[in-house]
Structure formats: C-alpha cells, structure tokens
Amino acid sequence: MVTIGDVISLTSTDPTQLDVDAVVVGLHAQGTSVVPVGADWLPAELARQITQDGTRLGITGAVDEVRRLPGTGLRAATLVVTGLGDVPVDTATPAGAELLRRAAGAATRELSGLASVALALPAGDVASVAAVAEGALLGAYTYDRYHAHDAAVGRVEVVTPLPRDKAATAALERAEVLAAAVHSTRDLVNTAPNDLYPAAFADAAKAAVKASGAKSLKVTVLDEKALAAGGYGGLVGVGQGSARPPRLVKVAYSPAKASGHVALVGKGITFDSGGISIKPAAGMEAMKSDMAGAAAVLHVVVAAARLGLPVAVTGWLCLAENMPSGTAQRPSDVLTIRGGKTVEVLNTDAEGRLVMADGLVAAVEEKPDLVVDIATLTGAEVVALGHRVSAVMGTDQARAEVVDAAHDAGEQFWPMPLPADLKAGLKSKVADLANIGDRFGGMLTAGIFLQEFVGATPWAHLDVAGPAFNERTAFGYTPVGGTGVGVRTLLRLLEQRAS
Incomplete structure (x- = not known):
C-alpha cells in the first residue's frame, strides 16, 4: 500500500522543466495515428515523432496502453504516453473523468519503482484535476505484506494551469482520502x-x-456470546463451524448537526469453504475475498469522518468464517435471525445472506433514512454481469441513487429487478424462509431474501461478487487481487446525501 499524504501535489511549471523521473502525456487515437492531448508544451520534435511515427513505434493510444519513450527536450529522462482511446475526452462528463482517471492510473501502475512522476494530462478545471489525482493514487498501489514488490511511485505531480486555491486543494485532499480508503x-x-x-x-x-x-x-x-444473547442466529449459525468465532462490528460516525442517517451493511465472510456444502477445491483460494463488502463499509465510514461529511453513517460488519467441522451447521438446520424470523438452511454455501440478514435487522432497528448493503453474495452475479460490472437491487429510489452515485464515481453498477414471483422459491415447509430458491435468477432470489429483513426502510443491495477480486490481469488503476470496488460509489452516495 502506498502511504498517502505528501505523495501528490499540483504544479503549474512547464513539464519540460520539471525535475522528475518521467513525464506522462495522454494520447488520443485518431484513425491510424495518435495525437497528444492537452500537451501544447511538448517539444515539436517529440510531438511530431509521436504523431507521425505512431505506426512505426507501435503506439495506438488505446485505453490502458502505456509506453515509454526517450525524454527528448525534457529534463526528465523518460516521456510516458498513456492511452485515452478514440473518443474525445470531455472532462465535464463522468465518462470523460473516468477516461482521465483510468489513463492516470494505468501510468502510475506501470511506473512503480520510480521516485517521481509528473502527469501532464488534460487538467484545466477542478473536476479533471480530481480525476487525474484519483486515478494516479488508485494506480499507485502495491501489496507487500508477504513478499517484496517494486515500490509504488514515490511522488506524483499533477500539471495544471489552475491556481492552488481552496477548490483545487480540496479536490486533491478528497482524492487522497478516497484513495486511502480504496x-x-x-x-x-x-x-x-x-x-x-x-x-x-x-x-x-x-x-x-x-x-x-x-x-x-x-x-x-459483539463477540460470539453477545451474538447468541442478542439473537443473531445467522452469524452464530454460519460461524459455529469455525474454531474462530464470529463478530458483529458497528462503526458509527456521528457528526454534529447531521443532515440524515445512512446505514451501510457489509458481508464479512473472512473465508468461505462453503461449509458442509463444500465448494470445489479449484478456485477456493479466492474465497479469502468474501469479506470485501465489510472491508468497503469500514473504510467508507472512516473516509466520511475524515472528510467531515454532515451526515451520520453507521457501518455494520457481519464477520464470520464458514468452515466444515463437527460443529458446523447442517443442511436442514433452522436458524432464528435477529428479530425472530426463521430460516431453513438448505445449502450452507448460501451463508452470506444469513449473516447479512442479522446485520440488516440491526441496522433497521436504528431507523436510518437509507440502508445500503454490499456483498460478494452470489456466483450468479458473475454469470449475469461478468467480472467488471456490479449489480444493484432494492427499492426504486434507493437503487436509482446508487446508480447515479456510481455513474459520477466512475464505477459500473447495473440496476437489476426483484421479481415478486421468485419469492415463491424461498418457501420452506418448516420455517419462514429457505436460504436458497430456484437456481435460475439466483442473484435476484438472494436480493429478495435480503428484502425480507429491511421492512419499509429505503434500501439498496449491491452484489459485487465479480468485481471485488480481480483474478485476471491488471487494467487501468485496478490491480490484480482486491479492487476496493464500491468504496467510491458509496462515498459519492454519502456526499450526495450530505449536500
């Protein structure tokens, strides 16, 4: 992880005169050629080489393309070009901001190990400065707890003609807080x-x-004894198969004169073996990521506090380890969720919804204005939307709020329905609900199950099973492994609520 603080700054110095290891410029693909974007400062000889000899050099300007060239005419030893694609960059739109974010992140991700980098991308207004800063910091990430990696970029300068006034400084500070949370x-x-x-x-x-x-x-x-005493049957049931018992963690941000109250509930299965309904061995190692929702909730609440948002936020982290053992719950066990509803467990690998049910009930008991849950909940989400698009379900207005926030933040969340006819599949002969329904529409059925525990409270459910953990190749500002998906969307949602 990069230590964020003095890592990023703004400069209006001519990039040719910057004493850095590399200067990054954006390239726009234009037919069979490429055109530097927002780089009037670029020495004519080098600009001509990039534009005229693009084909010979193999430069296309495609999104995520990062190439190094000699820094002819620069103090920096290296000129780095980062692709902006073939669509003109409109920095006034969320799509344009995301292009900048991704181009900056792709560059800093590829330039790990350099002590200093200047990003000379289009940054003529506060919104584009924010996008470049966010992307640069998101891309400058390494995880080195268990073995050494190349260090992330040491220092980043964002080139902009803007004065370093209150608005520009605030944009940079927010980018730092956001990146730290991710x-x-x-x-x-x-x-x-x-x-x-x-x-x-x-x-x-x-x-x-x-x-x-x-x-x-x-x-x-709340430890296992407090959970049992409080009637949190979902957490107790899922966690009873592990030697390491469950927890429910409440993280409450309570600013003075809050304009409202939002509750966030995160799935925190620290490892999911599937329990007695055990998963196949192939790919099980990725199940360490089944706590990504709880991780996002924790750091969104912390970020809201660091930014001083005038809205109360309560995070609920539903933490358990789902293991097979002599004490594990069995298919056909009946659990009593907080609040009294009973659930027949037909498949112990549908455990996330059980712990989330407890968390949702606890959240609703405090009468928030809105509840949003986030979970790596179903494999069906990946089947439906792939590895980069998350799903959002819920009450109409809450679902729309999440989609709008995601659009602004640059994350892909797709609105999905909760068809009433699928509820019939959750009928149990011995309990109020079964924990699984029909295999087809499984993502939607899981959402319908959670809906049973929110009552009339405005609510949105985010299924991030595909995008939360990247098992493929890095792209843009997204590394291999944990992605931090949902953090930017949830923080933007809180900001919209606060305003």
Missing part, C-alpha cells in the same frame, strides 16, 4: 485468511478508527 480496503481483501479472521478483522476496524483521529467515530464489537 487502498485500505484492498489490503484487507488481499490479507491471507489465517491472518484475517473475524476477531482480527474487528481489531483492524478498531485500528483504522484510531488511526483516523476522528473523535466522531466509535467502534462497538
């Missing part, structure tokens, strides 16, 4: 499950709150 979420997701179990996760939450220095943050932890 990095910290990625770190938790990447941590090995022998080091990150429910109690360890609870300790990590306490440490994150303490490190924030925010007096308006408070952490409460």
Whole structure:
C-alpha cells in the first residue's frame, strides 16, 4: 500500500522543466495515428515523432496502453504516453473523468519503482484535476505484506494551469482520502485468511478508527456470546463451524448537526469453504475475498469522518468464517435471525445472506433514512454481469441513487429487478424462509431474501461478487487481487446525501 499524504501535489511549471523521473502525456487515437492531448508544451520534435511515427513505434493510444519513450527536450529522462482511446475526452462528463482517471492510473501502475512522476494530462478545471489525482493514487498501489514488490511511485505531480486555491486543494485532499480508503480496503481483501479472521478483522476496524483521529467515530464489537444473547442466529449459525468465532462490528460516525442517517451493511465472510456444502477445491483460494463488502463499509465510514461529511453513517460488519467441522451447521438446520424470523438452511454455501440478514435487522432497528448493503453474495452475479460490472437491487429510489452515485464515481453498477414471483422459491415447509430458491435468477432470489429483513426502510443491495477480486490481469488503476470496488460509489452516495 502506498502511504498517502505528501505523495501528490499540483504544479503549474512547464513539464519540460520539471525535475522528475518521467513525464506522462495522454494520447488520443485518431484513425491510424495518435495525437497528444492537452500537451501544447511538448517539444515539436517529440510531438511530431509521436504523431507521425505512431505506426512505426507501435503506439495506438488505446485505453490502458502505456509506453515509454526517450525524454527528448525534457529534463526528465523518460516521456510516458498513456492511452485515452478514440473518443474525445470531455472532462465535464463522468465518462470523460473516468477516461482521465483510468489513463492516470494505468501510468502510475506501470511506473512503480520510480521516485517521481509528473502527469501532464488534460487538467484545466477542478473536476479533471480530481480525476487525474484519483486515478494516479488508485494506480499507485502495491501489496507487500508477504513478499517484496517494486515500490509504488514515490511522488506524483499533477500539471495544471489552475491556481492552488481552496477548490483545487480540496479536490486533491478528497482524492487522497478516497484513495486511502480504496487502498485500505484492498489490503484487507488481499490479507491471507489465517491472518484475517473475524476477531482480527474487528481489531483492524478498531485500528483504522484510531488511526483516523476522528473523535466522531466509535467502534462497538459483539463477540460470539453477545451474538447468541442478542439473537443473531445467522452469524452464530454460519460461524459455529469455525474454531474462530464470529463478530458483529458497528462503526458509527456521528457528526454534529447531521443532515440524515445512512446505514451501510457489509458481508464479512473472512473465508468461505462453503461449509458442509463444500465448494470445489479449484478456485477456493479466492474465497479469502468474501469479506470485501465489510472491508468497503469500514473504510467508507472512516473516509466520511475524515472528510467531515454532515451526515451520520453507521457501518455494520457481519464477520464470520464458514468452515466444515463437527460443529458446523447442517443442511436442514433452522436458524432464528435477529428479530425472530426463521430460516431453513438448505445449502450452507448460501451463508452470506444469513449473516447479512442479522446485520440488516440491526441496522433497521436504528431507523436510518437509507440502508445500503454490499456483498460478494452470489456466483450468479458473475454469470449475469461478468467480472467488471456490479449489480444493484432494492427499492426504486434507493437503487436509482446508487446508480447515479456510481455513474459520477466512475464505477459500473447495473440496476437489476426483484421479481415478486421468485419469492415463491424461498418457501420452506418448516420455517419462514429457505436460504436458497430456484437456481435460475439466483442473484435476484438472494436480493429478495435480503428484502425480507429491511421492512419499509429505503434500501439498496449491491452484489459485487465479480468485481471485488480481480483474478485476471491488471487494467487501468485496478490491480490484480482486491479492487476496493464500491468504496467510491458509496462515498459519492454519502456526499450526495450530505449536500
């Protein structure tokens, strides 16, 4: 993880005169050629070489393409070109901002190990400065807990003609807070499950709150005894198969004169073996990421406090390890969820919805204005939307709010329905609900199950099963491993609520 603080700054110095290791310029694909974007400062000889000899050099300007060239005419030894694609960059739109974010992130991700980089991308207004800064910081991520990696870029300068006024400084500070939240979420997701179990996760939450220095943050932890006494049957049932018992962590941000209250509920299965309904061995190692929702919730609440948003936010981290053992729950067990509803467990690998049910009930008991949950909930989400698009379900207005926030933040969330006819598949002969329904439409059925525990409260459910953990190749500002998906969307949602 990069240490964010003095890592990024603004400069209006001519990039040719910057004393850095590399200067990054954006390239726009134009037919069979490429054109530098927002780089009037570029020496004519080098600009001509890039534009006229693009084919010979193999430069296309495609999104995620990063190439190094000699820094002819620069103080920097290297000129780096990063692709902006073949669509003109309109920095006034969310799509344009995301292009800048991705181009900056692709560059800093590829330039790990350099001490200093200047990003001379189009950054003529506050919104584009923010996008370049966010992308650069998101791309400058490495995870080195278990073995050494090349260090992330040491220092980043964003080239802009803007004065370093209050608005530009605030944009940079927000980018730092946002990137810190995403990095910290990625770190938790990447941590090995022998080091990150429910109690360890609870300790990590306490440490994150303490490190924030925010007096308006408070952490409460319920251990297995308190969960049993409080009727949290989902968490107790899922966690009983592990030697490392479950936890429910409440992280509350309570600013003075809050304009509203939003509850966030995160799935925190620190490892999911499937329990008695055990998963196939192939690919099970990725199940350390089944706590990505809880990681996102924790660091969104911390980020909201660091930014001083005037809206109360309560995060609920539903933490358990789903293991097979002589004490594990069995198919046909009946659990009593917080609040009294009973659930027949037909498949112990549908455990996320059981712990989330407890968290949702606890969240609703505090009467928030909105509840949003985020979970790596179903393999059906990946089947439906692939590895880069997340799903959002829920009440109409809440679902629309999430989609709007995601659009602004540059994350892909697709609205999905909750068809009433699928509820019939959750009928049980012995309990109020079964924990699984028909195989087809499984993502939607899981959402319908969760809906049973929110009552009339406005609610949105985010299924991030595909995008939360990248098992393929890195792209843009997204590394292999934990991605931190959902953090930017949830933080933007809170900002919209606060305003």
